[in-house]
Amino acid sequence: MLLIRCPWCGDREETEFGYGGQAHVAYPPSAEQLSDDEWAQYLFFRDNPKGPFAERWVHAAGCRRWFNAVRHTVSNEFISVYRPGEKPAGGAA
Amino acid sequence: MRPGGASAGSAQTGQQHADHLWRHTDPKPSYDAVVVGAGGHGLATAFYLAKNHGITNVAVLERGWLAGGNMARNTTIIRSNYLWDESAAIYEHALKLWEGLPEELDYDFLFSQRGVLNLAHTQQDVRDSRRRVYANQLNGVDGEWLTPDEVAKVCPILNVSPETRYPVLGATYQPRAGIAKHDHVAWAFARQCDQYGIDLIQHCEVTGFLTSGNRVTGVRTTRGDIAAGRVAMTAAGHSSVLAGTLGLRLPVQSHPLQALVSELLEPVHPTVVMSNHVHVYVSQAHKGELVMGAGVDSYNSYGQRGSVHVIEQQMAAAVELFPIFARAHVLRTWGGIVDVTPDASPVIGLTPYENLYINCGWGTGGFKATPAVGWVMAHLVATGTPHALNEPFGLDRFTTGALIDEHGAAAVAH
Ligand SMILES: Cc1cc2nc3c(=O)[nH]c(=O)nc-3n(C[C@H](O)[C@H](O)[C@H](O)COP(=O)(O)OP(=O)(O)OC[C@H]3O[C@@H](n4cnc5c(N)ncnc54)[C@H](O)[C@@H]3O)c2cc1C
Ligand SMILES: [Zn+2]
8 A cells, every 4th residue: 555645644555545647638729620530639648658747636535635756657656745736845747 | 587588397397498599699780570578469470471471581679688578577468358349359369379279389388277266246236347258258268157156166265255354245156267378378488489480689679760762671780771661669567668669659558567476385276366356466386386467557667566555455455365375475576568548459550651460459468469460460561451350459549549458358457
């Protein structure tokens, strides 16, 4: 089980959290102008790196707030956690 | 497994292994076809390339050891009771191949058609399960709906009492489903490939591709560049890493999936039991271990291990369904990395690169498809065009929207 640091509540066990996949995937600005291909990319394609990955978590059984994290997908080390609108420490993502 | 391949004869199975099942070869500078990944899918692809298409100047390249990936980590459940026509067609093709495979490969890998029960625990489960059974029957796939009493007849150790937290309200039953000894399946394919003269090369990681414009002309490996007329990617959980070297994005996410086995017990469990809702699947191996699978961990990972709470949940469900398991000891647990797609169906087909063919996204359920994957991938590589069985599973379905949504029948929460 992972130990995850909620930026508001501090270190909590993984079972308190929900996973939201890749972070910083913005809704396309002019969605009605997208080609089918671009729309498919937005809906179905996400990065899947072996290494640092910027992702979203929600502290579902705590403060219920969403936040971002950069985690290494092999070691599971959390390189940083940060609130929406903030930038990760170290400039990754 | 020791480096020479299979171990010597194993008493518990009665299977006598030859001292060696395949040669250890160094890569040649060029092949007609290169298969990336020596899991079951890669080995079956190479086998049917030789057997169905007469193409034998083939290498299978493996970064680790032969069949050391998900092939040796899965819970070996084989069934074809999927919902949609496209899935029924390919999984049933696989099951029919399995039924003749021990003879075809001349190897007794203990394929045992002991049936599978997929339990329903809610009214919605019941409706969905019955719908799936009707769909199976229309597709010529054996399947029936069983009431709790009928379920108890098939599997007497299962607790069908209405007192449990999520009572068993019934189950679908596919009698032709079963299990097989996964590593023996790999070795059986490997031995046949070897006899066709196919090179099986271990500890040879593909790190990128040789290209000429939009055409793939070979692979870069940790043992040098290898030219290839055609390249088949069967790298399971690592497909995105590999495709990424071409700047190609895949609609897959890699997650840890865990399994465990108990100590050896005398035969108690006659069939395979799966439950989507409380999330556990169990069979008993020939040797006697209870083999149990869990759900995937929620997060992306390549770490080949998962979280303890996932195992804890799975064991709690197992003990509630099978009270007699309560005192069984866990012998070992492990994880594999599975690549999950948005519609819980695999991707098999063409890529934007000429001569590069892809098979990935089998998530938690690709072992059962092993022979069919080999069949259609060999067709793809040999002819350059998809086989009717894999045509619906192309990458383009995410653009056309013709998804094959098998979350309900894929049976592992992801
Ligand atoms: C715990 C668990 C339980 C499962 N239970 C079932 C089940 O009951 N029934 C079922 O049908 N399916 C099950 N599965 C899924 C099934 O195991 C996989 O879908 C299937 O094995 C995938 O195909 P494969 O055999 O070729 O994969 P693998 O055996 O993983 O083969 C891929 C190979 O490619 C190699 N590779 C990767 N990248 C490279 C590279 N760059 N260069 C060279 N080689 C590379 C890997 O080392 C690996 O050996 C389970 C999986 C897990 C992890
Ligand atoms: Zn919190």
